[in-house]
Amino acid sequence: MRIKTSLEKGLNLFFPNRCVICGEHIGLSQLVCESCYEKLLSKGPAVTVERHKSYDLHYYSYYEGELKELILSYKKGRWRVYKILSELFSRLFEYFQPYPVITYVPSTSVSIEYRGFDHMKLIARDLSKRYGMMLRSSLIPVKNERQIGKSKRDREKLFGKYEARCTAFEVTLIDDVYTTGATISDAVRALRESGVRNISVYVLAKSKR
Ligand SMILES: [Zn+2]
Known part of the structure; x- marks a missing residue:
């Protein structure tokens, strides 16, 4: 698990970042949640x-x-x-x-x-x-x-x-x-x-x- 900084927590409260695949809340620097990422990797190549x-x-x-x-x-x-x-x-x-x-x-x-x-x-x-x-x-x-x-x-x-x-x-x-x-x-x-x-x-x- 990543440790979130208080700044990140604050930003996430006002500008929640979501997984582009499933919509789950994720950290600001992430694009997809860990679960979706794992699924993507398991499907290929x-x-x-x-x-x-x-x-x-x-x-x-x-x-x-x-x-x-x-x-x-x-x-x-x-x-x-x-x-x-x-x-x-x-x-x-x-x-x-x-x-x-x-x-x-x-x-x-x-x-x-x-x-x-x-x-x-x-x-x-x-x-x-x-x-x-x-x-x-x-x-x-x-x-x-x-x-x-x-x-x-x-x-x-x-x-x-x-x-x-x-x-x-x-x-x-x-x-x-x-x-x-x-x-x-x-x-x-x-x-x-x-x-x-x-x-x-x-x-x-x-x-x-
Ligand atoms: Zn996801």
């Missing part, structure tokens, strides 16, 4: 690799329970949650051997405006520091000027959601949730078109289908 045609997929756990709540709170703007999510990625990285160049699926400008940060970039930057990896912002959401007069679906069909600029041969690509694989496929295709040969994808959660 999944030690299987899914081999897809043009990439390998690694995931920490399934998109449910505490992990789902944590990811949702992060995407709603609780930016400090990146520390825990980065910790979960690092458990995956320690099990597998990621390529030394790391990139991420970028947020759209609308999402960045809403959240105030590019959520996967924040995690990628933290991981690059922890592991001495080279961080590259290689993927760029396709710009609007090419898309005038077409529906979103048509645009994505014609151009894909991303363009890529990357000079590495091998890349570690991270994202938060893997649902149908459409986003990752698009990102992988763009990276391959720019010359990347091998792509290892790491995500926090995979949807059960």
Whole structure:
């Protein structure tokens, strides 16, 4: 147990801090309660690799329970949650051997405006520091000027959601949730078109289908 200072006790009385997952009262410097944290750690990492045609997929756990709540709170703007999510990625990285160049699926400008940060970039930057990896912002959401007069679906069909600029041969690509694989496929295709040969994808959660 941590010993709380009287200042902390006072602040907690007026500005109670709550676990972003279950809502339990927690210390000011904490993000999640100990019980939720233990549950998160016990759920992963999944030690299987899914081999897809043009990439390998690694995931920490399934998109449910505490992990789902944590990811949702992060995407709603609780930016400090990146520390825990980065910790979960690092458990995956320690099990597998990621390529030394790391990139991420970028947020759209609308999402960045809403959240105030590019959520996967924040995690990628933290991981690059922890592991001495080279961080590259290689993927760029396709710009609007090419898309005038077409529906979103048509645009994505014609151009894909991303363009890529990357000079590495091998890349570690991270994202938060893997649902149908459409986003990752698009990102992988763009990276391959720019010359990347091998792509290892790491995500926090995979949807059960
Ligand atoms: Zn909790």
